[in-house]
Amino acid sequence: AEDGTQYFPYESVYAIGEVKTTYRKSEKPVEAFTSTLGSIRSSLQRDPAFPIELSNLMRSQTPEHAFGILNPLFSFMLFVEGKGFSVGDITELYSNTPAFGLPNVLCFLDQGVVLFKKEGGWNNGNTWSFYSTHPLLPNEVNLTKHSRQSGNWYFTEFGSEDSRAGAHFGFLYSLISSFLGRCSLQAPDMATYLEQVFTVKQVREDR
Secondary structure, X not given: OOOOOOOOOHHHOOEEEEEEEEOOHHHOHHHHHHHHHHHHHHHOOOOOOOOOOOOHHHHHHOOOOOEOEOOOOEXXXXXXXXXXXXXXXXXXXXHHOOXXXXXXXXXXXXXXXXXXXXXEEEEEOOEEEEEXXXXXXXXXXXXXXXXXOOEEEEEEOOOOOOOHHHHHHHHHXXXXXXXHHOOXXXXXXXXXXXXXXXXXXXXXXXX
């Protein structure tokens, strides 16, 4: 734009993140970012891209945030220093907010990461069988305080004290790389964007 502002079509945006030097509890940064994600998803829409083998019925019933579509939106927060963080700061938020409404991962370089594990169980007659996409790790904390059929959020640490920052950053980098590797870039409908731009301009001129 004339003032140097850059615009990116939503069809070409596959990940959104916020990087902060320090975690400050009083600012409620996770709550603020979660609210921003909600605003983005409610104000920006795009047609989901499906794998060719997905049936028409599954396509009509699959929401934008579901795993398996080719153009979902990945979200993350990275804190370089998180010494002021406590799992109790976000327990209520993560217990009462649907998983798709929260950042995919929180990364505190010096503390740990918050990630979602798909979990569930089924009844085999007289016994229950349970599964998890990732095994429980030492010192892992369940943030949601109860078992959900779809899974739970956990706070965990990777690496030793000397290598913790690198291990946590590597985990975040691996997640983002793996996610983007499964995406398929979609072409934006520029005619729709330009129509909206001119409509907004016309309204402003009328006022």
